[in-house]
Amino acid sequence: MRKAFTLMEIMVSVVLIAIVVLGIIKLQKENIFMAKYIAGRVQSELSNTLFLGKEALKYDKDEKDAYTLLSSMRIRKDESKEILKKIKRKIYISEPLPIGEIPIPIELRAVMLKSEYSARFYRISR
Numbered sequence: 646m647r648k649a650f651t652l653m654e655i656m657v658s659v660v661l662i663a664i665v666v667l668g669i670i671k672l673q674k675e676n677i678f679m680a681k682y683i684a685g686r687v688q689s690e691l692s693n694t695l696f697l698g699k700e701a702l703k704y705d706k707d708e709k710d711a712y713t714l715l716s717s718m719r720i721r722k723d724e725s726k727e728i729l730k731k732i733k734r735k736i737y738i739s740e741p742l743p744i745g746e747i748p749i750p751i752e753l754r755a756v757m758l759k760s761e762y763s764a765r766f767y768r769i770s771r
Contacts, residue, residue, distance in 0.1 A: 685761070685762060686762050689760060689761065689762035689764070690762075690764065692711070692732050692734075693734070693758050693764050693766070695711040695714060695715060695729070695732065696709075696711065696714060696734050696736060696756070696758055697756060697766055697768065698714060698715075699770070700714045700715075700717070701714055701736055701738070701756060701768075702738055702754070702756075702768070702770070704736045704738075705736065705737060705738040706735075706736070706737060707735070707736055708733055708734065708735045708736070709733065709734065709736060710729060710730045710731070710732060710733045711729040711730075711732040711733075711734075712726055712729035712730045715729060733760070734758040734759065734760050735758070735759035735760070736756065736757070736758060736759075737755075737756075737757040737758075737759070738754055738755075738756055738757075739754050739755040739756075739757070740754070741753060741754055742754065742755065742767075750771060751769050751770065751771055752769070752770050752771070753767060753768070753769055754767070754768050754770065755767055755768075756768050
């Protein structure tokens with residue numbers, strides 16, 4: 646009798662290899678998804694800074710584009726204008742938040758920006 650693998654042993658090993666390969670593919674897909682999510686979140690956070698100026702406090706519960714909020718900068722390049730017009734956020738401004746007994750007259754407000762990656766920032770104003 647020759648020494649060789651039986652058909653059953655070969656089938657079991659093929660199934661085990663297939664399970665391992667499927668697990669690796671699933672992990673790779675999750676890593677790709679997470680990388681895309683993090684890249685999108687970082688880009689969104691950079692864009693969110695365009696909505697944190699003093700002008701944003703005027704637009705509670707409104708959806709505005711970055712160009713509208715930066716109109717005081719007098720942007721001349723048409724390409725820049727078009728890019729800024731595509732960046733939109735729904736803006737929510739809170740009532741002044743209590744900050745305790747501080748002798749200087751300031752207001753602390755939460756600025757919430759709603760988009761695919763929503764964010765909350767705090768703004769101190771006089």
